[in-house]
Amino acid sequence: MMPKNGYNYRLKASLEQALSVLGDSSKQILMFYMAEHYGISFDDRECSIGEIEAVLKGVLGSGSSIITERMYKELQSLPE
Secondary structure, eight states, X not given: OOOTTSHHHHHHHHHHHHHGGGOHHHHHHHHHXXXXXXXXXXSSSOOOHHHHXXXXXXXXXXXXXXXXXXXXXXXXXXXX
């Protein structure tokens, strides 16, 4: 498991914060779906922003840009 200041921790925290706009249940379902069907894992291996963007676009279509924009803002606001 990465330390709290690790890249994966920051990436996961920013994604979760961005997905909060969908509501807690939807966020949990989408995080689970991403892990189970696309192998997006923040604990087992390093994942990239590109992988997350591709999955979100596949699931949400063009509406994924709302989430990815929020994710980038959250990621920039988190300390390294």
